[in-house]
Amino acid sequence: MVSSASMQWIFDQNQKRYLDFFAGIVTVSVGHCHPRLVKVLHDQAQTLWHTTAIYVHPQIVSYAQKLVSKFPDPLKVVYFVNSGAEAIDMALLLARLHTGNIDILALRNGYSGRSFGAMGTSAVPKWNFNTPTRHGIIQVGMQVDPYRGHFGGSNCRDSLSQVINRPCNCQSGYCEASDKYVQEVQETINYMTSGNVAGFINEGILGVGGVVQFPKHFVRQTYDLIRNHGGVCIADEVQTAFGRLGSHYWAFESHTVVPDIVVMAKGIGNGIPLAALVTTPEIARNLTKALYFNTYGGNPISTAVGEEVLNIIDDEGMQEKSKTLGEKLIKGLKTIQHEFEIIGDVRGKGLMIGVELVENKQTKQPLNQDKFLKIFEDLKDMGLLVGKGGAYGNVFRLKPPMCIEENDVDFALEVFRFVVKENSKM
Ligand SMILES: Cc1ncc(COP(=O)(O)O)c(C=O)c1O
Incomplete structure (x- = not known):
């Protein structure tokens, strides 16, 4: 206890x-009860707790600006929610609204949370309830995993060479394992969809699935493929974001891609209920097609903490x-x-x-x-x-x-x- x-x-x-x-499952990003966060929390608690999203308050604006400044163009619109699963559901909704297509491709051994949409995009043994969750969600048949998967030796994964010099047998600029796994994604599209897909979702490194890294060019090549089939690409950065990977602030940068939608949670708030979705203005505009609302999303307390988390990561060189x-x-x-x-x-x-x-x-x-x-x-x-x-x-x-x-x-x-x-x- x-x-x-x-x-x-x-x-x-x-x-x-x-x-x-373990940081409360990769959630306490900058430290338990970090004194700067305790102060911000205390100050905000004395000022304003809750307004509902029908009013703006300065805190949400200043945090939104600071958060999107960390993203490349055109990822400049942010929507705040309370949990990763909520943000995932919103990403699935936006992908479908934007493309007019239904099918979302997800990866075996990926984990997205426990709302119905997020259960649908998750596929880890022992995490499946006996209830339908995968309407319009298709798991790529093969586990993309250089250690246990069918293709590629562990030399082919995207980053170990950074630390330990293990030369890969593939020719320079080419990754045999990536090509084979991408072919599997193509086959999944061919066999399981009309050829038109709404999107693809992946974690930069599988978290719950056991810190599984993908072969070097897999994510980049899959993004090209999905876009050729009319889909958008969703990056789940719930575990991998805010500098944790060291080499990059976001895991998608390490895969040399720019997603269309990015989902963040956990470390974003150091334990305060906070999550966010960042996307392009064009995709965000789809939310005007009906009303969309979240009671606590973007509340002053969570956004105050979120903003200070970003400052601490920068100030303390994390x-x-x-x-x-x-x-x-x-x-x-x-x-x-x-x-x-x-x-x-x-x-x-x-x-x-x-x-x-x-x-x-x-x-x-x-x-x-x-x-x-x-x-x-x-x-x-x-x-x-x-x-x-x-x-x-x-x-x-x-x-x-x-x-x-x-x-x-x-x-x-x-x-x-x-x-x-x-x-x-x-
Ligand atoms: C990669 C990933 N995405 C999404 C989620 C869901 O986040 P939450 O538990 O806040 O709904 C998790 C939670 O573990 C996660 O690891």
Whole structure:
């Protein structure tokens, strides 16, 4: 049971301290109870809480301007909601209104939230209720995954070469795995749609799906394909945004694309209920076709916090920090991987890292759940909180608040190595 928290630390009911390497599911972006956010929250609470979206207030305008300044043209219109799933639903609506088409393509092992639309675009084992959610939503048949998927070795993924020099066998500027997966998207369109699609949605790196990175050119090539079939491209940046990946502020930049619609949540508010959709003026204009409304979206308290989150990320150099500390963490984990048979894969970018546990590196058989959960508990008992995920529930997700320091990375690596070593003896 958690009783309090401060920056990268969480305290339980006995005041035992834990290093938080999951950040409330990638939500506490700049630190628990960051003093600057506590002040902004307090000041705003004394000024104005709620108006409904039928009035404007200065806070929503100043935040909207600041947020869209982080986007390239023509992504300059923002709409605020309260959760990622709400923003996803709105993105699906806009894609359909704008194109006049119905079918949305989504990726196997992607996760979008738990509203009906978001359940429809999600496809992770064990997350499916026995209820219809996929009207007009089609999952690409094949899991795009350089580690477990059918095509491409793990060298082909988009970013590891940045940290660890692993040359890919493909010719320069060409990625065989990407081509094959894009062909799969094409086949899905051919077999499952009229040839006209409303859109395509993807996370920059699959989060709940287990920090899965795509082959190098997959997203860019898929965007071209979708647009050729009349669709718009929706980037789900709920986990990957605001500098967490280190190399870029937004994950879509790392794929060298500009989406038509971007969805943000979680880290945008550091834990305050806040989410947003950013799109082009042309696409946004579709909302004038009927009334659209959200009671709490854009409320003064959430937008005040959201604006200060952006300031803190800039002032405290958090993107750069995510890059350097993320590289150190990935390198450290790679070293541990070479020592132990049960660490099948280490992947990710910046402070969004996945460690996949297996019985055997050759077969890649997922580590037995009891053994996996024992390691999870041991990490916790030694003061390190991490997340779990992946299609087989065998991936540790390391996504700390971006305020961590170098010695926190050292601590996490030491604990991780010790616990894996102890559990490898059995
Ligand atoms: C990538 C992604 N998109 C959307 C969502 C949904 O966000 P929310 O839980 O705020 O509805 C999540 C939540 O985990 C997510 O990870």
